[in-house]
Structure formats: C-alpha cells, structure tokens
Amino acid sequence: MNLWKEFYKGLFQENPIFRLALSLCPALAVTSTATNALAMGLSVLFVITANNMVVSIFRKVIHPKIRVPVFIMSIATIVTVVELVLEAFSPVLFKALGIYLALVVVFAIILARAEVFASRNGIIPSFFDGLGMGMGFTGAMVLIGIIREFFGYGSVFGFPVLGSWYFKPLIVVLPPGGFIIIGLLIGIFNMIGWKMAEKKEREEEVLAEEEYE
Amino acid sequence: MDTRISVNKIEKLIVSSSPHIKGNENIAAIMWNVSLALLPLSIQGVLNFGLPALITFITCIAGSLLTEFLIQILLKKKSTISDGSAFLTGLLLALCLPPNIPWQMAFLGSIAAIGIAKHLFGGLGNNVFNPALVGRAFIMASFPAAMTTWGISSLSAGHETLSIGFLHLPTIHSFFHADVVTSATSIDAVSSATPLGILKQQGYDNLVASFGGKIELYKGLFFGNITACGLGETSAFLTIAGGIYLIIRGIIKWQVPVVMIATVGVLTWIFGGKGLFNGDPVFHMMAGGLLLGAFFMATDMVTTPMSVSGKMVFAFGCGAITVLIRLIGGYPEGVCYSILLMNAVTPLIDRAFVPKKFGDIQNRNDSPFSKGARGI
Numbered sequence: 053m054n055l056w057k058e059f060y061k062g063l064f065q066e067n068p069i070f071r072l073a074l075s076l077c078p079a080l081a082v083t084s085t086a087t088n089a090l091a092m093g094l095s096v097l098f099v100i101t102a103n104n105m106v107v108s109i110f111r112k113v114i115h116p117k118i119r120v121p122v123f124i125m126s127i128a129t130i131v132t133v134v135e136l137v138l139e140a141f142s143p144v145l146f147k148a149l150g151i152y153l154a155l156v157v158v159f160a161i162i163l164a165r166a167e168v169f170a171s172r173n174g175i176i177p178s179f180f181d182g183l184g185m186g187m188g189f190t191g192a193m194v195l196i197g198i199i200r201e202f203f204g205y206g207s208v209f210g211f212p213v214l215g216s217w218y219f220k221p222l223i224v225v226l227p228p229g230g231f232i233i234i235g236l237l238i239g240i241f242n243m244i245g246w247k248m249a250e251k252k253e254r255e256e257e258v259l260a261e262e263e264y265e
Numbered sequence: 266m267d268t269r270i271s272v273n274k275i276e277k278l279i280v281s282s283s284p285h286i287k288g289n290e291n292i293a294a295i296m297w298n299v300s301l302a303l304l305p306l307s308i309q310g311v312l313n314f315g316l317p318a319l320i321t322f323i324t325c326i327a328g329s330l331l332t333e334f335l336i337q338i339l340l341k342k343k344s345t346i347s348d349g350s351a352f353l354t355g356l357l358l359a360l361c362l363p364p365n366i367p368w369q370m371a372f373l374g375s376i377a378a379i380g381i382a383k384h385l386f387g388g389l390g391n392n393v394f395n396p397a398l399v400g401r402a403f404i405m406a407s408f409p410a411a412m413t414t415w416g417i418s419s420l421s422a423g424h425e426t427l428s429i430g431f432l433h434l435p436t437i438h439s440f441f442h443a444d445v446v447t448s449a450t451s452i453d454a455v456s457s458a459t460p461l462g463i464l465k466q467q468g469y470d471n472l473v474a475s476f477g478g479k480i481e482l483y484k485g486l487f488f489g490n491i492t493a494c495g496l497g498e499t500s501a502f503l504t505i506a507g508g509i510y511l512i513i514r515g516i517i518k519w520q521v522p523v524v525m526i527a528t529v530g531v532l533t534w535i536f537g538g539k540g541l542f543n544g545d546p547v548f549h550m551m552a553g554g555l556l557l558g559a560f561f562m563a564t565d566m567v568t569t570p571m572s573v574s575g576k577m578v579f580a581f582g583c584g585a586i587t588v589l590i591r592l593i594g595g596y597p598e599g600v601c602y603s604i605l606l607m608n609a610v611t612p613l614i615d616r617a618f619v620p621k622k623f624g625d626i627q628n629r630n631d632s633p634f635s636k637g638a639r640g641i
Contacts, residue, residue: 219369221407
C-alpha cells in the first residue's frame, strides 16, 4: 500500500539521522540520557506531523516565493504549543531540554519534509510521511540515548543497570562521545543498507532469470 | 657464437615494473626500532614507579594487540600483529599515562586507540590521527580525575637499590623530591602534582621554591627523578637519547623535534614570564611530554606531512599550540592536543608543500610549475 510505504520509509530507508544525516545537532545535544532523547523525539514527532498537515492544507494558497517564511511561521506556532504544554505538565523535562526545545523550529528535518513532501502531496500522505519520519527520528534518538546512558551512567531510562564497579567514562556523555557513537551507528546502518540492497539485487536477478526461463 | 650468447643473456633478463632498486626499510623494522628507542625510557618508568607502571605497560600493549587481532578477524583482514605497529601504539600510550591509572581505564584507552583511531579509519597508513594520542585524549576526556592524580608508587621505597647501578645514570627514585611535589599540592590531592601543574596553579616562583632552586629543578627534569604528566615523560636525557638513535638510523628527520622544541623554547622565553623575554625556556623545553611528543609522536610517518618543509611547518604548529595551551589554556600540558590538532591539518600542509617528484626538473624560466602554482 502506498500510505504504508510513505510511513515506512522514514523508519529505516530514509531515517532522518542515520540515512539523511539531518538534525544531528539535537542527536548530539540531548541524547545524553534516554529519557531526554525520548522527550525530544516525541516533541519532534508531534511538530513534524502537525506541520506536514498544515503545510499540506495550505500548499495551494502559499506563494512559492514566500514559502520558507510561511513554513517557519507554521513550525514556530506548533513548537510554541509544545513548549507551553511541556512547561505546564512536565517542568523537569522542559528544563532538561532547555534551549533545544525552542530550537526545534530550525531543525533541518522538519523544514525538509515540509519543502520536499508536504508542499507537493495531499494531507493524508503528508500525515503518514510526518508520522514515519517523526518515529524514525524518535527511534534513532532513543537508540543513541540508550547507548550513551548505558555506557555513560550505567543506567537505562534512569534505572541503574550496571553496579558501582563500573568505571563511568565521561566521554560518552560529552559531545565527543556523541559524535563517535553517532558515527558508529551511521556506519552500522550503512552496512545493513548495503547488505539489504545486495540481497534485493540478487532476488531481482533470480526473478528475472525465472521469468526468462 | 656471439649472437647466441647475447640471446641467452637476454633470456635471463627479468622484466618487472619499477622501482627496481628497493631499500631494506620495512614497517616491522621501523616499528621495532622505535620500540627499541623507547626501551630505556620504559625501563626507567618501571624502575621509578614500580609495579603499577609495569601493569600499565602490560595492559596497554596487551589491549592494543588484542584489539588489533580481534578487529582484523572481524573485518576478515590479514593479521598485521607481527609488524609491531600495535605494540608501538600500546607502548606510546602507556608512556603518556600516569602509572597509577586503573588498568581498566588504560585498557579502554588502548581499545579506543587501535579500534577507533586506527582501524575505523582503514588501518595502518590510513589513520588521520596518531592512535596513541587518541587513546590518551580518550582517557583524558573519560576519566579526568584519574589522569591528573599522580600517586607515588607503593614500591618506590625498594627502588633505590634497583636503579642505582642502572646504566650509571642517577635515576634513583628520589623519594624526597616526589614528597615535596605532593606536599606542595596536598590541599587538593586530586589536582595534578606535576611541575607543569604547579606552574599553572601556583606560579613559577612557587615551582622553583618547591624544588629548592632552579638547578635542582633542571636536574630533576633532565635525569627523571621527579613526577611528570606521564610514565615516560620523566627523563629528558633518555628521551633525547632515544630520539638521537632514531635520527642516526634515519627513521625520523631531525628537523621535526628541533623545530618543535625550539618553537616552545622561543615562545615561552618571550611570553612565559612577567613581561616579555622573561620566561624560563629550559624548564618548558624539558617539562611534561614535550620531548616524548617531539621525538616520537610528531614524527609519526602516517599522520604527519611528507615533505621536510611540510614537516617543519607541522612541528612549528605543534610547538605554538603547545605553548598556547600551557600559558593560556585550561590544561597544564598541551602536547597531546597540539599534535592531534596538527594531525587534522596535515592534508592541507601536504597540499601546500608537495614533495619534489623524482626526476622533476625545475627550470626557473619556462616551467609552469616553478612559480607558486606548484601544488596549490
């Protein structure tokens, strides 16, 4: 199904962080613990989906020359909503995310989806595209967050996993460790991508041969 | 008759592509020679600091070899353990770590050195950064407290007998000096107790006072009976001796250490003290990891420029950044970071200073490559 494809591509094939290498700044800055990473991921998931729908609805009345300011206005409005909600209901998380929550406005992935997809497609595909991209982003953030929290603090989502014997290497929590881990993960995802492409090619060859026979 | 002989001779010709004359230099010979040059320094480190130093050496070398072995199995590459490059990386890493560092941390550092800095970049010859220094920077960023704690070996009391006759060098572990150094910073036991640390925290006058005079300070730095930032950063004499051995063997170019050390000397002399031209270049040239870095790390063949002029620019940059960090930066010592930073710009230096091609004739008048255009 087409909609499923729009949703699914954001999870792996066009994963914002690992495959498109967009929005690396939050992936570096707020992934030192899994909880922060999840909160940031969910905020972005909401913003990207809502913004995709808004842009998709108004795509025919926005003049192409002023589209970027309009997109930014729309994103900023939605981000403000998220910010106010988080501040009201979870001040701790709001403090932990800090300036990066406001910076969601300029995340490359949100503007990219509005520009590349939502301004050219109907409201329902745009919704699924935003959902898929947002979930791919959230998944990537949480994965990085879990790895960094596990090695950096010896815990996962705040629950201690490793005992006091564990030497906590500070570097994992600091930006250099974030760079190294994101680099390693991008490498691993590329490797999986190549393997999958190879497998697909082989299957297609087999199919072609069968058809030929 | 004549023709037949010449045909026979022609048949015996071996046809191959150039180069036809090869030197007997190879990776393994270079690596083991450098290791040999580091041997006296390593032995002195062990004699000075005892069992913890030995454990650090063994952990770093074993960790490097093990990482190299496992990664090459995983990547299905030919094993290059025997060429000594992983051994040398482990040895160099151990030499720039404090001896009392817990072995787990040293082990992690050697994994980072070989795994991240060497093999993720494609193995020996492709690494951008010096693996041993990446290992040190990794440990420094991970465990800053352990890296700046300079404990005195528990076995040091028994050392005096061991080291008295050693190569006729006065490398007696002078318990007295070490005591002075630690008591000078006993208020904050975690902070570094190295001469450069004291300089950073308490100023030059206190540093000289805590050693009982300039001459005592220089003596300690030269013969290696005071503490330093790393295991192998104690004795200026043995470091220079090892470096001179490498220069004589033609493995390193003398320009690199000379330029780097001279840069540090001149810049600290000008800017090191109160007012201009009032610093103490002799102290800065002998203290910390400068000599070890200048002779053994800034001369690494893979991560430094190829041409001699490029190497000299590289060495000048290393020296200048070292002085910047020592005098202005937050850390007491900057050799490690200066060499890593210059490693990063090595490709740029290589582009600006292209080595002369074999057989390349530079005609001043009509060669298009003669004026500035070359290589830029």
